[in-house]
Amino acid sequence: MNLDGPDEGRFDFGEEVRVTRNVRNDGTYPGKEVGDILIRRGCVGNVVEVGTFLQDQVIYTVHFIKDGCMVGCRVEELIGIDEPWNPSRFEFRDKVVAKLNLAIKGKIAVPIGTEGEIEKVVRDTDPVIYHVRFPGITLQVPEASLGPRDTDQNQEITEVI
Structure with missing residues (x-):
């Protein structure tokens, strides 16, 4: 497993991050229907693991303590907690x-x-x-x-x- 790509070191273990997109169940999260929202855009969690998917996509496992779940996120779905964030009242398809x-x-x-x-x-x-x-x-x-x-x-x- 090669984790030497440009995104591998973006976030470290324990780092607080914010998810920038709604994270939906793609069928891999037990107990939820496919398409159900697991984590809403703007929620904050901590990186607990860095891995890969299909040998070339860096996946950060993020523990969203307030929401009581851990999900895998791609780097483009995350920003550091100190990065600018403009929350919105509505979301895609609302x-x-x-x-x-x-x-x-x-x-x-x-x-x-x-x-x-x-x-x-x-x-x-x-x-x-x-x-x-x-x-x-x-x-x-x-x-x-x-x-x-x-x-x-x-x-x-x-x-x-």
Whole structure:
């Protein structure tokens, strides 16, 4: 087993890390259905082991103490605890509703209360922006203009990018 690649030494045993993507069961985690979320994006854990998968992929076993589980993560799914992190309220595939009437050039494109689905989370902006698929249109929408499916909405209009 060759662990001399550039990612092998990125995180050390016991180091605190944050997972940047939802970790879902790929069928290897007992007691959970395939596709179930094991660890949510943003959770913090400690590296307990470094190994490889298929002889060329470095896998860090991370113990998420608060969540009570250990999962294998690839280096691109982890950041150091001191690295910048911009949390988001919603995640890929979450169902949301427009809290406001969403307008393009003054014309309402998505009426208040319209249901949509998150297609992409753009976390490197402040505030977080989402690509949301509404019936017949996909828009970039700031987090403040969205709510979970079951929230009351206001009768305001906001301009969308």
